[in-house]
Amino acid sequence: MSQVTPRKLLGLGAMLGVGIVLGLLPSGPFPTQLTFGEQHIFVPRVLTILLTFLPFAIGAYVARNQFLPIAVSFSLAVWIFGQYVLYQIALPAGQADILKIAIGNIPSLFVFLVAAVIGTAVGEWQYKRGLENVASAT
Numbered sequence: 001m002s003q004v005t006p007r008k009l010l011g012l013g014a015m016l017g018v019g020i021v022l023g024l025l026p027s028g029p030f031p032t033q034l035t036f037g038e039q040h041i042f043v044p045r046v047l048t049i050l051l052t053f054l055p056f057a058i059g060a061y062v063a064r065n066q067f068l069p070i071a072v073s074f075s076l077a078v079w080i081f082g083q084y085v086l087y088q089i090a091l092p093a094g095q096a097d098i099l100k101i102a103i104g105n106i107p108s109l110f111v112f113l114v115a116a117v118i119g120t121a122v123g124e125w126q127y128k129r130g131l132e133n134v135a136s137a138t
Contacts, residue, residue, distance in 0.1 A: 008070055011063025015074070019055040041104055044111045052115040053122075060123025067124065071116040079109045 035041075044052075060067040083102055090096040 008063045008067060011059040011061075011067055012070055012074070014062040015055045015059025015071070018058050022051045022054065025051070039100060039103060041107060043107050049111055049115055052112060053119040056116045056119025057123035057126070060120040061127050063123075064127050065124055068117065068120045071120045072113065075109075075112045075116040079105070079112055082108075 056071050059071065063070070083098065083105060086101045086105070087096055087098050090101065
């Protein structure tokens, strides 16, 4: 198991900072909602996917290497927290069914995990590419 280094914590901080700043941008239209019987499935927008990818890429670039476990753990934790918040919102209305809430948000979990993996890979690749350019210049 990889140990959390100060560089990885700095990468996590950079990822959170960029994510918060990007979260302040105007969000545009609501996500697409598909209905299957009584089940609602929410499909994230392309802008949401890109704005999710970018913080992970920057975090991985700052952390330099082995940022994937942190990115995936963070993604899962945020998604689980989101499901809890949605459950708490539905509770007073009498519509609190954690299974339906989770099923309705499976596309967002998938998108969040894919963005974390690809963003981390791109960020680490950019860092290694920069190292190769510096090494070849000398």
